[in-house]
Amino acid sequence: MKITDTIESVLKNKEDTAVLSIAPEQTVYEALEKMAKYDVGALLVLSDHRLVGILSERDYARQGVLLGHPSKETPVHQIMTSPVLFVSPQHTVDECMSLMTEHHFRHLPVLQEDTVVGVISIGDLVKWVISGQAHTIQALEGYITGTYPG
Numbered sequence: 001m002k003i004t005d006t007i008e009s010v011l012k013n014k015e016d017t018a019v020l021s022i023a024p025e026q027t028v029y030e031a032l033e034k035m036a037k038y039d040v041g042a043l044l045v046l047s048d049h050r051l052v053g054i055l056s057e058r059d060y061a062r063q064g065v066l067l068g069h070p071s072k073e074t075p076v077h078q079i080m081t082s083p084v085l086f087v088s089p090q091h092t093v094d095e096c097m098s099l100m101t102e103h104h105f106r107h108l109p110v111l112q113e114d115t116v117v118g119v120i121s122i123g124d125l126v127k128w129v130i131s132g133q134a135h136t137i138q139a140l141e142g143y144i145t146g147t148y149p150g
Helices: 007-013 028-038 057-065 093-103 122-145
Strands: 042-047 050-056 107-112 115-121
Touching (some): 007 093, 007 115, 007 122, 028 042, 028 057, 093 122
Antiparallel strands (some): 107 115
């Protein structure tokens, strides 16, 4: 589990691989209900199975609440982020962490051609890196104590 591993590897090892989405015509309130139900911070916005945007808690706070858009009356497409940066399964953990840091977002859709195949969060990537570090520490401790199998 290294930063040079692909996002495909991260997705294969991720416990919950469900891609949660909302339609652009649905209300922001419906999106917030779904985010609360599944305890997530963002939803992909799909129209005819194609990615057209992403709606995050930050979008709601900045584009909805602060600009006075009532969540029960405002359609998602009015406050979503669009166009959306996305990656392919071949991108590396390091590349994705750099993108997320540079652009200040925490969720990144993963597309294979035009099809959404997953979403990764900064939490998924941090967990991946920490797991790799724990592996390395175990190997080093085994080497030092003479119990390293390699």
